[in-house]
Amino acid sequence: MLTATFFDGERWRDGVVGLGEDGRPRLGEETPAPGCPLLPGRIVGGFTDHHVHLQLVDHAFLASSRLGRVVDLGGDPSTVARIAVHNSGVSTGGGASEAVPGVPGPDSPDLRTVDFAGAFLTPPGGYPSDRAWAPAGSVREIADPAAAATAVEEMAAAGVSCVKVASNSTAGPVFSDALFRTIADLAAARGLPVIAHAEGSGEAQRVVRLGATQLAHAPFSERLDDEEIAEQAARISWISTLAIHDSHARAIAIDNVARFHAAGGTVRYGTDMGNGPTPVDLNPAEVAALRTAGLDDDALLRALAPVDPLDPRSLLLLLPPGSADPLAARPLTPADLKV
Incomplete structure (x- = not known):
């Protein structure tokens, strides 16, 4: 010893x-x-990436990474559930779990925890329903409260740990206030946090008012004023994803994160792994951006949320x-x- x-x-x-x-x-x-x-x-403990897309990368590399946990925020629920089962070593239905090519089986010493949100929930024609990168089954278009109830029930049955809601006004329609709040209430009734992709003027502020508990991306469409920052710091956490942006959006996001962190807000490390050529491991560019935003060593470790x-x-x-x-x-x- x-x-x-x-x-x-x-x-x-x-x-x-x-x-x-x-x-x-x-x-x-x-x-x-x-x-x-x-x-x-x-x-x-192994670090956490709070925003990944395992269907868009070679997830076999997780086994040799420094990541002990990842959170998939948008994929086909059945496919990602199989990846999660194989990484956790937990079988379903009392039998052996189905093999997923390239993923270590339950007896591997290099198991990783995979949590997931299942499909993006979005209005008909909303983001990312028209994106070529979105795998089959990774988007659920919701037109009314009945469809919302069905979708949330199906995501819960698939074993999700959270619900991902798209609210991108720059790329198509977004949910009405009433329907977004309905989805948030349905998720809350099942103990599922709502993580929102908020993009476009005012969207980051709107989704928080309507029940989102976390932003999938630190706000990058616009600079939030100090009052908005204080409100967000008191109510919600942000996943960073700073390094995926072009220089203009990155500067906006870093400025928002710096003031959010200074106001006591909770910042979570996340890379949007799969959005471009991101490593299946710690991302040096994301770590550097978080340091630029003022996170010191211990704050950075907290953002990385090491597994126990x-x-x-x-x-x-x-x-x-x-x-x-x-x-x-x-x-x-x-x-x-x-x-």
Whole structure:
């Protein structure tokens, strides 16, 4: 056993690390014995990317990434559910889960948690119904409250952890206030947060008033004023996705995030993985943009929401001595425990 300093999601703590029965490193929170050797470096759980599209990337690379958890925010629910099952090692219906090409099976030591929203919920003709990149089954067009109830029920039955609602006024129609609120209420009744793609003048502010609990993208269409920032910081969290934008939109988004973070708002690291040539791993450009927005080392780690390092199934990462840069992290190996 070695003494280890680890990040529990909010703060740094001391515990012990050693090899489990399966020969993999395991972290414990017990008090180290006097004279216990110290592990060089510090431990964090695998990081979370809160906005990915696994059908648009080679998701097999997750198994060798520093990501312990991803949240798919728009895909065919049945396909993404199979990817999630195979990464979590949980079978459905009491039998073996269906194999997904390129994804490690439940016995792999490199399992990752995949949460997902299922299909984009959008009005008829709304974003992204006309996008060539949208996989079959990844968009549900909703015309009325009855269709909304059916769609939310089907997403819940598919095992989603949240609901994704598109509200992009620059690319087609958006839901009326009444229908958006109906969807939000239906989701809330099932314990499902509503994550909104808000794009276009006033949309980020509107969806918050109507029941969205998180923005899929930090606002990039316009600069929010300080009063709007304060209101959002008190009511909602933002997923960053700063690096996907052109320079103009990125500057707007970084400015909004800087003031939102300073106002106490919760920023979550997310890359919109699959939107262009994004890595299936930590994205250095996104990390750099968040630092530009004023997130220091600990704030950045909180935004990355590491999985619980005390969970014996969690991916454990090692930060080198003296560093809190997540880009310097690498998987902790048995060889690291031979000091």
